[in-house]
Amino acid sequence: NAGVTQTPKFQVLKTGQxxxxxCAQDMNHNSMYxxxxxxxxxxxxxxxSASEGTTDKGEVPNxxxxxxxxxxxxSLRLESAAPSQTSVYFCASTLRREGxxxxxxxxxxxxx
Amino acid sequence: AQSxxxxxxxxxxxxxxxxxxxxxYSSSVPPYLFWYVQYPNQGLQLLLKYTSAAxxxxxxxxxxxxxxxxxxxxxxxxxxxxxxxAAEYFCAVSDMSGAQKLVFGQGTRLTINP
Numbered sequence: 001n002a003g004v005t006q007t008p009k010f011q012v013l014k015t016g017q018x019x020x021x022x023c024a025q026d027m028n029h030n031s032m033y034x035x036x037x038x039x040x041x042x043x044x045x046x047x048x049s050a051s052e053g054t055t056d057k058g059e060v061p062n063x064x065x066x067x068x069x070x071x072x073x074x075s076l077r078l079e080s081a082a083p084s085q086t087s088v089y090f091c092a093s094t095l096r097r098e099g100x101x102x103x104x105x106x107x108x109x110x111x112x
Numbered sequence: 113a114q115s116x117x118x119x120x121x122x123x124x125x126x127x128x129x130x131x132x133x134x135x136x137y138s139s140s141v142p143p144y145l146f147w148y149v150q151y152p153n154q155g156l157q158l159l160l161k162y163t164s165a166a167x168x169x170x171x172x173x174x175x176x177x178x179x180x181x182x183x184x185x186x187x188x189x190x191x192x193x194x195x196x197x198a199a200e201y202f203c204a205v206s207d208m209s210g211a212q213k214l215v216f217g218q219g220t221r222l223t224i225n226p
Contacts, residue, residue, distance in 0.1 A: 004155075031211055040121060042202060042216035043156075050211035058213070090155060099144050099163075099212040103155035 001026050004104035006091050012110045013081045021076040021107050023091030031094050032074035033058075033101065034066060036087040043090065049074055050096075081111045114139045114205045118217035126225045131190040133220050135177075135203035138184065144206035145186045146214065147177055151199045159201070162186060173197070198224045 007022045025032065030051050035043040045058030049068040063085060065077045074093075078085060088108050092101040119134040137143060144163050148156040160171025167179045173196075177188045186203060203217040 033213070040218055042116075042218045043214075044216075045213060048211055048213060056211070092156075094212055096210070096212045099206045099214075100146070100158055100161060101212075101214060103148075103157070105155045 003027065004091055004093055004102050006089075006104040006107050008107060009105065010108050012112065013078075014112050015082060017081050018077065018079050019081065019109075020078075021089055021091075021109075022073070023075065023104060024073045025091075025093040025102070026072065027093060027095075027102065028071070029093035029095050029102070030071075031096050032068065033092045033094075034064075034074070034076045035090045035092065036060065036085075037090060037106075038087050046076065046089075081109075083111045085109065086111045114143065114207050114215045116203050116205050116215055116217035118201075118203050118220050120220055121218060122221045122223065124223040124225060125193050127195055128192050131175075131188070131193045131197065131222065133188040133201050133203075133222065135186045135188065135217060136184055137186060137203070137205045139205055139208075141208055144208065145177075145179065146204045146206070147171065147175070147186075147188050148202045148204060149199050150202065150219075156202065159188070193222075193224050195224050195226065198222060 004025045033048040034046040047066040052071045091104040094101045115138040147159040162179045170176045204214040207213045
């Protein structure tokens with residue numbers, strides 16, 4: 001099992017450009033999450049999907065959109081990137097029964 | 113709403129010394145609590161979890177944590193630090209909703225001195 005995979009690993013964008021971060025899990029998990037990690041701030045939840053077909057805002061959703069494409073895949077889209085979105089983005093998933101989340105390796109995004 | 117506070121953004125110990133990383137939480141219901149570790153340029157990996165069973169929880173790599181309800185604490189310890197323990201450590205609390213969202217502390221960077 002690959003667990004949680006994310007693409008790309010690194011990305012550099014110019015202000016105003018758009019991009020989609022991809023996430024997939026092969027553990028048959030119900031819930032999936034997108035976080036951003038910034039120095040000294042821990043991980044903050046951007047959006048989550050409690051189950052296939054549902055998505056909800058987290059703590060810091062502004063400037064982002066998500067799509068739960070199917071049970072395996074959950075993508076994060078930046079429509080018009082801003083320098084404040086420079087961060088490391090992590091995708092995670094869980095079965096929910098015990099709440100343990102499994103994390104992908106992350107995407108390091110720089111917006112110039 | 114749940115919240116987590118980790119005391120000390122940086123902790124430095126000598127190899128072989130006790131490791132103590134502090135975590136205090138706020139929760140209106142009995143919480144599920146977690147410690148995760150992040151090695152450089154990697155994702156987060158579960159160290160251990162508390163889900164209302166035994167209050168002393170043992171995790172991987174010799175780490176353990178004790179849930180103290182009266183102190184709303186869940187501190188992480190290891191009796192003898194190893195160079196390979198150098199990493200960033202995150203404490204998290206579950207919001208206990210159907211979506212099982214996690215609220216993370218700010219993280220503590222652990223440095224091991226030879």
